Amino acid sequence: MAAEEPADRTTVSSADVVHLGHAIEVARESRRRGNHPFGAILVAGDGTVLTAENSVVTTGDPTGHAELILVRRAGVRLSRQQLSVSTLYTSTEPCAMCSGAIYWAGIGRVVYGLPEEDLARMVPAQDGAPTMDLPCGRSSRAAAPP
Numbered sequence: 518m519a520a521e522e523p524a525d526r527t528t529v530s531s532a533d534v535v536h537l538g539h540a541i542e543v544a545r546e547s548r549r550r551g552n553h554p555f556g557a558i559l560v561a562g563d564g565t566v567l568t569a570e571n572s573v574v575t576t577g578d579p580t581g582h583a584e585l586i587l588v589r590r591a592g593v594r595l596s597r598q599q600l601s602v603s604t605l606y607t608s609t610e611p612c613a614m615c616s617g618a619i620y621w622a623g624i625g626r627v628v629y630g631l632p633e634e635d636l637a638r639m640v641p642a643q644d645g646a647p648t649m650d651l652p653c654g655r656s657s658r659a660a661a662p663p
């Protein structure tokens with residue numbers, strides 16, 4: 518089954534909601550494995566689905582974010598053209614590190630559940646470092662004509 522293309526890139530379709538639910542289930546699995554509760558999936562234009570979950574605790578790698586792992590996995594499996602028409606679904610808005618990876622991989626679209634600003638309010642500072650309260654990309658408001 519090919520990925521469903523929404524009417525525009527900022528509209529969330531019913532298929533997007535299903536894929537986002539899958540990413541949230543991956544986040545739950547991450548928590549069950551003892552990691553932070555973050556998960557991501559990538560749906561390519563041909564329907565290929567790749568998944569990744571957070572691995573920060575179990576690997577001891579502070580960069581083991583689900584989205585970054587997923588981008589690396591997708592980058593070696595998919596062409597630039599495939600990446601450009603792919604959508605990355607993630608349980609929480611990607612952080613600045615992961616947003617950079619998504620950008621440099623040329624992944625065409627991101628759909629996320631919990632916004633970063635809401636995460637920042639929910640999660641206390643870890644080791645004196647609060648979450649990076651930065652948006653992952655242009656907002657639809659900023660991109661919309663006046």
Ligand SMILES: [Zn+2]
Pocket residue numbers: 582583584585611612613614615616
């Ligand atoms: Zn991240």
